[in-house]
Amino acid sequence: xxxxxxxxxxxxxxxxxxxxxxxxxxxxxxxxxxxxxxxxxxxxxxxxxxxxxxxxxxxxxxxxxxxxxxxxxxxxxxxxxxxxxxxxxxx
Amino acid sequence: xxxxxxxxxxxxxxxxxxxxxxxxxxxxxxxxxxxxxxxxxxxxxxxxxxxxxxxxxxxxxxxxxxxxxxxxxxxxxxxxxxxxxxxxxxx
Amino acid sequence: xxxxxxxxxxxxxxxxxxxxxxxxxxxxxxxxxxxxxxxxxxxxxxxxxxxxxxxxxxxxxxxxxxxxxxxxxxxxxxxxxxxxxxxxxxx
Amino acid sequence: xxxxxxxxxxxxxxxxxxxxxxxxxxxxxxxxxxxxxxxxxxxxxxxxxxxxxxxxxxxxxxxxxxxxxxxxxxxxxxxxxxxxxxxxxxx
Numbered sequence: 001x002x003x004x005x006x007x008x009x010x011x012x013x014x015x016x017x018x019x020x021x022x023x024x025x026x027x028x029x030x031x032x033x034x035x036x037x038x039x040x041x042x043x044x045x046x047x048x049x050x051x052x053x054x055x056x057x058x059x060x061x062x063x064x065x066x067x068x069x070x071x072x073x074x075x076x077x078x079x080x081x082x083x084x085x086x087x088x089x090x091x
Numbered sequence: 092x093x094x095x096x097x098x099x100x101x102x103x104x105x106x107x108x109x110x111x112x113x114x115x116x117x118x119x120x121x122x123x124x125x126x127x128x129x130x131x132x133x134x135x136x137x138x139x140x141x142x143x144x145x146x147x148x149x150x151x152x153x154x155x156x157x158x159x160x161x162x163x164x165x166x167x168x169x170x171x172x173x174x175x176x177x178x179x180x181x182x
Numbered sequence: 183x184x185x186x187x188x189x190x191x192x193x194x195x196x197x198x199x200x201x202x203x204x205x206x207x208x209x210x211x212x213x214x215x216x217x218x219x220x221x222x223x224x225x226x227x228x229x230x231x232x233x234x235x236x237x238x239x240x241x242x243x244x245x246x247x248x249x250x251x252x253x254x255x256x257x258x259x260x261x262x263x264x265x266x267x268x269x270x271x272x273x
Numbered sequence: 274x275x276x277x278x279x280x281x282x283x284x285x286x287x288x289x290x291x292x293x294x295x296x297x298x299x300x301x302x303x304x305x306x307x308x309x310x311x312x313x314x315x316x317x318x319x320x321x322x323x324x325x326x327x328x329x330x331x332x333x334x335x336x337x338x339x340x341x342x343x344x345x346x347x348x349x350x351x352x353x354x355x356x357x358x359x360x361x362x363x364x
Binding site: 043046047048050051053 | 225228229230232233235
């Protein structure tokens with residue numbers, strides 16, 4: 001799958017309002033009431049990742065979770081990442 | 092911790108409306124949109140169980156989860172189970 | 183996918199040594215040192231289930247886990263269940 | 274709980290061989306065969322964290338997991354982190 005141009009990424013970000021481009025990856029920060037709620041979200045991310053065979057980077061800081069999507073094989077953000085970001089937002 | 096009398100259990104069940112007494116255990120069935128949502132709930136149950144060192148029986152049937160609370164050491168339902176049921180309802 | 187005959191199920195069970203036929207489903211019981219170890223196994227089951235879109239029944243009793251595989255749409259055990267049982271044994 | 278001196282941390286690291294001090298935190302990298310195995314480990318970390326009410330920072334990169342332990346309230350590494358590191362190594 002081809003790396004998206006910067007213009008195409010910016011275009012995608014207009015509909016992915018919680019996401020931003022950071023270090024070349026689609027990135028989203030989420031905050032939860034506590035660790036248990038954060039980890040339940042992380043578990044849903046993990047199940048979705050296995051289902052779609054596309055695995056985001058996930059950073060857990062107690063009740064905060066950062067998700068970053070990047071297609072390493074394509075060297076950048078692809079349509080697959082945009083689709084995954086939409087699926088994560090819909091959780 | 093002492094086993095609650097049947098009257099005390101019935102009294103507790105008046106405030107735990109989603110729960111019932113089945114096979115001598117406080118029991119609750121929950122249905123979710125899909126397996127992933129059900130398993131995120133199960134993960135919260137697991138974290139709560141470890142935190143409180145009180146582990147319910149958990150049955151997973153795709154998008155349905157049955158939770159049963161019983162204090163095996165007391166041979167029945169105790170205040171601890173009633174408290175755990177309340178905590179699970181609050182998730 | 184077609185329901186396997188009893189003879190075909192017995193044949194499959196010869197290579198799935200930890201499994202048995204119970205209530206019409208391929209069934210396996212596992213015991214772990216504690217709840218946390220059991221739940222880590224359950225999490226692997228959940229990830230595998232989502233990846234393969236085939237979800238076993240899972241019963242958690244503290245450090246014991248029962249897994250049951252059945253293809254509800256076929257009304258019995260299919261090749262898919264046999265394959266899933268093998269994948270679970272390989273975890 | 275009091276922040277450990279650099280000398281005390283170096284002393285603790287002699288018995289915590291897989292751990293290092295990085296950005297002021299006890300840090301360990303682990304690599305697993307695949308994402309599912311990595312996430313099963315993360316689940317055990319999560320259960321241990323809730324049980325002990327001490328939550329490490331956790332970074333997941335497909336089959337690699339970084340764990341970092343720091344007591345934010347003490348502004349550094351404490352005996353609690355050393356104990357948690359030992360418990361994680363024992364998983």
